[in-house]
Amino acid sequence: MIKKPKIIKNLTAVMFIVFSHHSLAADGKLIGTAGLSQVEGSGGGGLVPWATLSGYDSQDQMSVNVFTTQVDLDDYRLNVVGINASFYDRVEISAAQHRFDLKTLGGDIKQNVFGVKYKLYGDVVYSTWPQISAGLQHKQLQDGTIAQAVGAQNNSSGTDYYLAATKVHLGAIAGYNAVWNLTARATKANEMGLLGFGGVNNNSYQVMLEASAGILFSRHLAVGVEYRQKPDNLGLGEDDWTDFFVSYIPTKSVNVTLAWANLGTIAGAEKQQGIYLSLNGQVW
Amino acid sequence: MKKTLILLILVLAGCASTHSSIYQQMGGQEKVVEVVENFITEIEYDSRMFEYFKDSDVDRFHQKLIEHLCYLTGGPCKYTGDEMRQVHAGMNINEADFNHGVDLFINAMEKANISHPIQNKILAVLAPTRKDIIYL
16 A cells, blocks of 8 residues: 655645745744744754744734754654744744654654744844844553563653754855854753663763854855764664754745754664755744 | 765855955945944834834934945944944844844845855944843
8 A cells, every 4th residue: 555655735734824824924033034844843943943933923013933954864764743932032942743663673663742932032133242032842552562672661641852053144155144053961861762761771861062064155045064873872872863954935924944954873773864945933 | 975065164164255355255345334324224224123213313323334235244343333232232132133134234244245154244243242232
């Protein structure tokens, strides 16, 4: 039986919602400076949560975004659907669902991620110092069987805490706008939580560093790289993640990101690489 | 990954422009005037922005904005207008409307055929005035 890829259905749904509500979208930021929705649902880059909030709301506005992301690796495929809302460019809440397909072994792992982010300082474009935000991501595994089998200490839920700094420098590199982000995340999660939390190697919180750097070649095109450090609690050789991305931002209501993701060894399967595709739409 | 990032930065730094002023790079007084006139046209056709300008002296705004843009981009002008804080006091311009104004200013530069990198450099010298414009 040929199954219609879920991402196509999701994309269609996102496009429909975006274009049917186009005129209502908050527009109080410069185009290209609101960023994207990262894999766990927070406003960010692709793999890394940023200090920026998800939408184009200013301090007098609200915004709601929906997004869908697929990362298609050699032996696995991560499917994400999510929604986030940002209030007065100050507080962001998010919910995302992960379905991690085990292409080689069969079956999947599902988890839900709920996030909150609070902007502590600044404006990513206009303040002298970077915008700073603090946030958390609470992860609930729907079925802990696989997490337990690989030796996770906790196979039901866990919470990550992070502090992020993000800055856009206008005209910084040969006249092109540059953006960078640095995030410190305290976590016990194995492979984002898909393989549970903690393990034989380590069962306490560790601080991981994550970073992004990008250049906006026009108001509609951003290119960059990301890095996400990961713990190896299970002793399965869990690797740090990297990606190269290209984002197309035709309007403030919609953006598409295509990336090459290198996620290394996942649950013993080495060199997991593949295409990351994400569509993000601001519906309010 | 690290090597690629370093290479990317070096290549871009290599393209970095010379030390001429942004005023010269954008095309001098002729372009300053063109951008300001385009901006005024953008405001005239935008009901949301026009609201803030409906009681303004357009000729004075025209003249002082040319001086200010010339001065801020490093041109041979003196800004003889009022302090920015004073000009915007009591207007209570919110952040969303300010950013909308920036969008219109970008349109004005676009219509004057200012290149994307030069547009960014102009925005970078104008950006610090934001604190003297919003919520006053």
